[in-house]
Every structure is written in C-alpha cells, then in structure tokens.
Amino acid sequence: MTTAAGNGHPSSCLSASHIVTALYFGGFLRLDPKAPHAPDRDRFIMSKGHAAPILYAALAEKGVFSTDTLMGLRKIGDPLEGHPNVRRVPGVEASTGSLGQGLSIGLGIALAQKLAKNGARTFVLTGDGELDEGQVWEAAMAASKYKSDNLVAIVDRNHYQQTGPGDHVLPLEPLAAKWQACGWETYEIDGHDWAQVVGALSRACETKGRPTAILARTVKGFGVTRIVEDPGNKFHGVPLKAKEAEEAIQEIERA
Amino acid sequence: MNIGKSIGLELGQSTRFAFGEELAALGDVFPTLVVVDGDVGNSTRTEVFGKKYPERFFNAGIAESNMVSMAAGLALSGHISVASSFAAFLTCNAYDQIRMGVGFPHANVKLVGSHCGISIGEDGPSQMGIEDLALMSSIPQMVVLAPCDGVSTRALTRKMLEYVGPVYMRTGRPDVPVIYKDGAAALEIGTANRVREGKDATIIACGLMVAIALEAAAELAKRGVECRVLDMHTVKPIDRAAIVAAARETGAIVTAEEHLLDGGLGSAVARVVTEEAPCKMAFVGVRDTYAESGKPEELLAKYGLTTAEVVAAVERAKR
Numbered sequence: 001m002t003t004a005a006g007n008g009h010p011s012s013c014l015s016a017s018h019i020v021t022a023l024y025f026g027g028f029l030r031l032d033p034k035a036p037h038a039p040d041r042d043r044f045i046m047s048k049g050h051a052a053p054i055l056y057a058a059l060a061e062k063g064v065f066s067t068d069t070l071m072g073l074r075k076i077g078d079p080l081e082g083h084p085n086v087r088r089v090p091g092v093e094a095s096t097g098s099l100g101q102g103l104s105i106g107l108g109i110a111l112a113q114k115l116a117k118n119g120a121r122t123f124v125l126t127g128d129g130e131l132d133e134g135q136v137w138e139a140a141m142a143a144s145k146y147k148s149d150n151l152v153a154i155v156d157r158n159h160y161q162q163t164g165p166g167d168h169v170l171p172l173e174p175l176a177a178k179w180q181a182c183g184w185e186t187y188e189i190d191g192h193d194w195a196q197v198v199g200a201l202s203r204a205c206e207t208k209g210r211p212t213a214i215l216a217r218t219v220k221g222f223g224v225t226r227i228v229e230d231p232g233n234k235f236h237g238v239p240l241k242a243k244e245a246e247e248a249i250q251e252i253e254r255a
Numbered sequence: 256m257n258i259g260k261s262i263g264l265e266l267g268q269s270t271r272f273a274f275g276e277e278l279a280a281l282g283d284v285f286p287t288l289v290v291v292d293g294d295v296g297n298s299t300r301t302e303v304f305g306k307k308y309p310e311r312f313f314n315a316g317i318a319e320s321n322m323v324s325m326a327a328g329l330a331l332s333g334h335i336s337v338a339s340s341f342a343a344f345l346t347c348n349a350y351d352q353i354r355m356g357v358g359f360p361h362a363n364v365k366l367v368g369s370h371c372g373i374s375i376g377e378d379g380p381s382q383m384g385i386e387d388l389a390l391m392s393s394i395p396q397m398v399v400l401a402p403c404d405g406v407s408t409r410a411l412t413r414k415m416l417e418y419v420g421p422v423y424m425r426t427g428r429p430d431v432p433v434i435y436k437d438g439a440a441a442l443e444i445g446t447a448n449r450v451r452e453g454k455d456a457t458i459i460a461c462g463l464m465v466a467i468a469l470e471a472a473a474e475l476a477k478r479g480v481e482c483r484v485l486d487m488h489t490v491k492p493i494d495r496a497a498i499v500a501a502a503r504e505t506g507a508i509v510t511a512e513e514h515l516l517d518g519g520l521g522s523a524v525a526r527v528v529t530e531e532a533p534c535k536m537a538f539v540g541v542r543d544t545y546a547e548s549g550k551p552e553e554l555l556a557k558y559g560l561t562t563a564e565v566v567a568a569v570e571r572a573k574r
Binding site: 039085086087093094095096097098100101104105106107108109110111112113115116134135138139141142145146 | 289310311313315316318320321323324325326327328329330331332333334336351352354355356359360361
C-alpha cells in the first residue's frame with residue numbers, strides 16, 4: 001500500500017502487526033463488519049495514526065470494506081488518507097495523527113460505554129514515542145480515577161521514533177513503573193509472540209476495577225530484514241521501492 | 256458595575272451563572288447531555304449540572320487537553336458533550352485537541368469558555384481570554400457564540416445544545432446589565448439581533464460591549480447621530496445580511512468587542528463589508544496588548560473599552 005502510494009510509514013505498521021491482527025482476528029474486538037457503527041461494538045483507536053495502513057488492511061480483511069480499495073491509500077479524493085479520518089472510513093473510531101490524543105478519546109468512549117452499560121471495551125494502540133506527549137499521562141491518571149476497566153492501552157514499544165532511538169530522544173524508562181504508578185494493571189510482553197499477545201489481551205479483558213496497559217516489545221519493520229537491520233532508522237516514514245516490497249512480501253510469506 | 260446605568264439598564268446575572276443554571280435546567284430535556292470540566296466547575300458554573308447529574312459529570316482535573324479529547328470520545332459515542340474551563344485555558348491549552356477531536360471530526364462537542372475578556376478583573380492577564388474568538392473562528396465549521404447578558408445566554412445555551420456539531424460559547428465573570436428584559440427566546444444562532452434602530456451609523460457589538468454600545472448610541476443621539484446597534488451574539492457564522500444592510504442603510508460601521516482586534520468580531524465584520532458593501536469602519540477592542548490586574552471597570556477604561564471610545568469610533572467612521 002505505501003509502496004503504491006509512494007510514501008507512508010510501513011515500518012511503523014509492521015511493529016504493530018501482531019497486536020492489530022490479534023485484536024481483529026483473535027476474538028477480542030467485537031465488531032460486526034456489516035454493522036461497523038453498532039452502538040454496542042468494541043472500539044479500536046489507532047492513536048499512532050501514521051500506522052493507518054495496517055488499520056485499513058485489518059478493516060478490509062475483516063470485511064468492513066473491500067480489500068480492492070486499499071491501493072487508494074493517500075490518493076486525492078480517496079477516503080484512505082495518510083492518517084485515519086473518522087468521518088470518511090467506516091471502522092475508524094477517531095481521527096488521529098496528532099500524537100498523544102488517542103488514549104483520551106478512548107477514555108471518553110470507554111466512559112460512554114459504561115454509561116450505556118453495554119459491556120463494550122475500547123482498545124487504544126499508542127506508539128512509544130507518542131508517550132512523550134504529556135496528555136497521555138493526563139489520560140492515564142483520569143482512566144485510573146474512573147476505574148475504566150473496559151479501557152486497554154497497548155504500547156507499540158519499538159524503541160524508535162522519527163529522529164532515532166527513543167531512549168536518546170526522551171527516555172521513558174522505567175515505563176512499566178510509570179503505568180503502575182498511574183494505577184494501571186500493567187503487562188510487559190513480546191509483541192511478536194502470539195501466545196504472549198493473546199494472553200495479555202485475555203487478562204486485560206478479565207481485569208476489574210482498573211484499566212490495563214500492555215507494553216509490547218516490538219521491532220520496527222518486523223519481518224522485513226532490510227528495515228530491521230537498518231540501524232539508522234532511515235525507513236521511518238519511507239516506503240519500500242517496488243522490488244524491495246516484493247522481496248519483503250516473499251520474506252514475510254516464507255516466515 | 257455601572258455599565259448601562261445611565262440608560263436605565265438593570266444589572267443582571269453574569270453570563271457564566273446563567274449558562275450554568277440553564278445547563279442544569281436542561282439536563283432532562285437533553286438526556287444524552289454529559290459535561291466535562293477542568294476542575295473549575297465552581298467558576299464555569301458547570302457544578303450546578305454536576306450536583307444534579309453526578310453520573311453525567313466528569314471532573315477531568317487541571318488537564319484541559321485530556322478533558323477536550325475525553326469530551327470528543329463521549330461525543331463520538333452519541334452524547335451531546337459539553338467541555339468547560341476558563342476561555343484562556345480551554346482554547347489556548349487545548350487548541351490542538353479541539354482541532355483534532357472536535358473540529359476535524361465535526362464532533363458534537365460544546366466548548367464553553369468562562370472568564371472571557373478583561374472584565375474578569377484582579378486575577379490578571381494570565382486568566383483573561385482575549386484571543387478565544389480568533390482561535391475558535393479558525394476551526395472550520397465551528398459555531399462561535401458571544402452572548403451579551405444572562406437572558407440571551409440561557410436562550411443560546413438551549414440553541415447550542417439543539418444544534419448538532421461543534422460550538423464554542425464564551426461567558427464572562429462579572430454580573431452584566433440585562434439587555435433582553437423581555438426575553439430572548441426568539442434569538443437564533445447566526446442571526447444578529449437589532450437592539451436599537453438608527454439610520455446614521457451601526458454599532459455591531461458582542462458580549463458586554465452591547466451594553467456599552469447602547470450607552471454610546473444614547474450619547475450620540477444627544478448629538479443628533481442615530482445609531483443602529485446589533486447584538487452579534489454569533490461571531491461565526493457571521494450574519495452577512497445584517498452587516499450588508501447596516502452598511503448600505505447607515506453608511507458607517509463600528510465594531511466593539513472584549514477581545515483582541517486581531518481575528519475577532521471586527522475582523523469578521525470587516526471581511527463581509529469589504530467583499531459586499533464597502534463603507535467606512537472603526538474598531539473598538541483590545542489593541543495588540545495584554546491587560547493587567549485591576550477592577551473590571553478600571554481595566555475597561557484603561558484598555559479602551561468604554562462608551563467614550565465607542566462614541567469616538569462612530570465619529571471617526573462618519574468622517
């Protein structure tokens with residue numbers, strides 16, 4: 001998709017691949033593709049909006065819209081914009097792309113789900129660089145205050161942001177302790193291990209009385225050696241060339 | 256406050272108190288209404304709603320960014336969502352959250368900023384919302400309201416909740432003169448209200464400046480100049496027809512606002528006048544400065560928001 005568009009953030013999508021797949025196809029997100037606006041649906045917010053392509057791919061694969069539309073990504077007139085637009089794409093639950101806001105919007109939705117007493121949940125995927133934003137911690141404290149046990153934050157901990165390693169840009173550690181200090185049930189997992197991803201999501205859905213944060217250790221560009229082995233992070237916001245993309249797909253299919 | 260006394264206006268409720276009481280009064284009329292506040296509910300007056308409907312009221316703490324995005328999430332779930340703090344903190348601190356969560360998705364969020372203008376007094380410039388109209392007008396499709404008294408604030412609060420889509424309303428701290436002593440139920444969003452007839456010039460005002468404009472019009476009448484006065488309670492979408500009629504029928508327009516001259520009511524009116532019916536204009540507002548601590552009327556006098564300033568502006572526009 002990003003190769004066809006000529007730009008985009010494929011490496012940021014790949015680090016979230018297991019998480020998004022588990023949510024949509026692992027039985028966690030209750031979403032009827034024929035009724036994507038049903039009031040009692042579970043919600044997923046892609047707070048790291050630059051990973052929009054993997055969200056679009058999941059929604060298309062789920063049947064919310066046709067996979068034929070995916071190559072329209074980032075083209076003028078097409079609803080699949082560079083970052084998700086809630087007004088244009090069914091299944092997109094919030095407009096994101098200005099980092100740090102998805103968890104707060106998710107909290108508002110989670111509060112509404114509680115008011116509606118419909119048993120629905122909200123899952124928010126944030127980047128780790130995104131946690132630089134102070135608003136995330138405002139939301140973390142507020143969700144704890146409201147005992148939002150139907151709210152699950154999943155952190156795509158790939159350790160890289162736009163200009164380099166996050167630990168150099170703005171150190172986040174001790175990250176689990178931060179979430180715990182805010183009152184969240186917290187799990188640290190390997191974000192590319194199916195059993196661990198599914199296990200953590202299962203426990204999150206059973207937790208009562210407080211929200212859950214899943215810190216998923218991930219690899220930017222997971223599955224594509226060319227990106228993973230790029231120490232300079234030069235693939236952030238850069239698509240693969242057509243031939244590279246073909247090789248990458250073959251590599252992923254072999255795995 | 257002595258504003259309006261010279262023309263027999265009675266002092267009434269502040270616009271923030273009127274908003275708070277009306278919001279609580281409408282809780283059963285709008286069952287999906289929820290309110291989020293940034294820990295200033297006793298100032299914005301949302302606490303009245305909060306006490307009556309605790310399960311539908313959320314004190315988000317002193318965290319306006321999270322508050323606005325939470326309100327957006329509630330609105331995206333089908334609620335009419337009110338988010339309130341001081342105008343300065345709401346519109347300045349949470350501007351990007353308003354852009355992303357309210358404007359861009361056209362969410363049904365009603366932003367209400369109290370302590371607008373400089374008439375808040377002693378707390379000083381850090382607490383004064385003097386750029387809120389400009390900031391909120393720069394959000395595409397945002398409705399921007401600036402009611403002038405308690406009566407019209409109540410009417411516009413109801414209209415705001417009936418309207419589907421993003422709205423910003425500013426309210427003020429001090430008790431203000433009653434302009435609509437016979438009620439304001441006929442007010443409509445987007446339609447200016449003529450509060451005084453006149454053929455020689457038009458004063459277009461919003462908020463507290465409507466009372467000051469009426470005083471100025473009375474003073475000018477003594478000098479043989481009859482001013483039309485428009486309560487432009489809706490700054491966006493601006494009532495183009497009323498402005499064009501004022502320009503054509505009275506030939507001179509003065510705007511008066513408790514806001515910076517940049518990007519507020521005056522700018523919006525000037526654009527319509529320039530495009531459709533050019534005429535001489537003059538502007539009364541805060542001129543490219545922050546104010547300071549002081550008593551409300553001392554501040555209004557020092558920063559040029561007075562009857563005398565409006566009179567002088569009309570005379571300039573008529574020259």
